[in-house]
Amino acid sequence: MSGYAPSEAARRSGFSLDTLRYYEKIGLLADVERTAGGQRVFTDDDLGWLVLFRCLRDTGMPIAQMRRYAELAREGEHTADERRELLHHHAVRVEEQMRLLQRQYDHLREKIRFYERLPEPVAEAEQATATG
Amino acid sequence: MSGYAPSEAARRSGFSLDTLRYYEKIGLLADVERTAGGQRVFTDDDLGWLVLFRCLRDTGMPIAQMRRYAELAREGEHTADERRELLHHHAVRVEEQMRLLQRQYDHLREKIRFYERLPEPVAEAEQATATG
DNA sequence: CTCCAACCTGGAGCGCGCTCCAGGTCAAGC
DNA sequence: GCTTGACCTGGAGCGCGCTCCAGGTTGGAG
Numbered sequence A, B: 001m002s003g004y005a006p007s008e009a010a011r012r013s014g015f016s017l018d019t020l021r022y023y024e025k026i027g028l029l030a031d032v033e034r035t036a037g038g039q040r041v042f043t044d045d046d047l048g049w050l051v052l053f054r055c056l057r058d059t060g061m062p063i064a065q066m067r068r069y070a071e072l073a074r075e076g077e078h079t080a081d082e083r084r085e086l087l088h089h090h091a092v093r094v095e096e097q098m099r100l101l102q103r104q105y106d107h108l109r110e111k112i113r114f115y116e117r118l119p120e121p122v123a124e125a126e127q128a129t130a131t132g
Numbered sequence C: 001c002t003c004c005a006a007c008c009t010g011g012a013g014c015g016c017g018c019t020c021c022a023g024g025t026c027a028a029g030c
Numbered sequence D: 001g002c003t004t005g006a007c008c009t010g011g012a013g014c015g016c017g018c019t020c021c022a023g024g025t026t027g028g029a030g
Helices: A008-012 A017-025 A044-058 A063-075 A077-116 B008-015 B019-023 B044-058 B063-075 B077-116
Strands: none
Touching: A008 A017, A044 A063, A063 A077, A063 B008, A063 B044, A063 B063, A077 B063, A077 B077, B008 B019, B008 B044, B019 B044, B044 B063, B063 B077
């Protein structure tokens, strides 16, 4: 229920074993519990953090910022405002990222349409060059 | 009209001078014209390529693949099919990327809503942990 | 009790995409 | 003609986020 071997935590989180160890080493993941012999035992809470890190990483947050967030959370409830702001600020940048991605995707589609010679007339400067 | 100094090409393309030189060095940008003294003169065509590279890079295409595309284009018209396929394949990956980004953005928004304590009840496992 | 796969550590190395540097050249304005 | 800022080259270095390695330990199955 709550106590996963490293390989199981890796499987569930989608991070590699090395990445899990790395995240702990740099202080992103708080010190993970150990068996008497020193082997890691990941809790559901750890897994919850990993899900969050996956979310933040997939949306392009740098590790330094994730660590900042994690440290704030460890400091206690009084950092909630700062954490919310950090996430909000990140969300704004993700929105920009999404707009840019959509815009460039549209360009890409147009380029592909050019190759497929669909009847829609395209008169953009870019298409007029020999870049195709 | 058609003949830009390096600084002007950088300004128009949004790439740094170093990046422009780098792109030429690795064979991404074809050999750029020079003045008698050896200084680069970028053409409108070069600028068109840079716009394309910007598009592909912003959508996450690795440089090796961009170079492949550029080389195909230099080989001539008979590579058009392969180029179209390359772009199409990339577009598919961009679509996946957009879906993932949207999904993780939604998670992020939910997390932020949790911080703002809006009345909507959230019962996700992730929220139930101490990751907040 | 033995075996062996999974795990441990510290630290080096890597792949990507630039970015910076030293030391020298070019060219437009005065 | 001189100055000065933009430009040139080859090559080293960097920041990020892992990834791999050697050499040793642990612990569950048989």
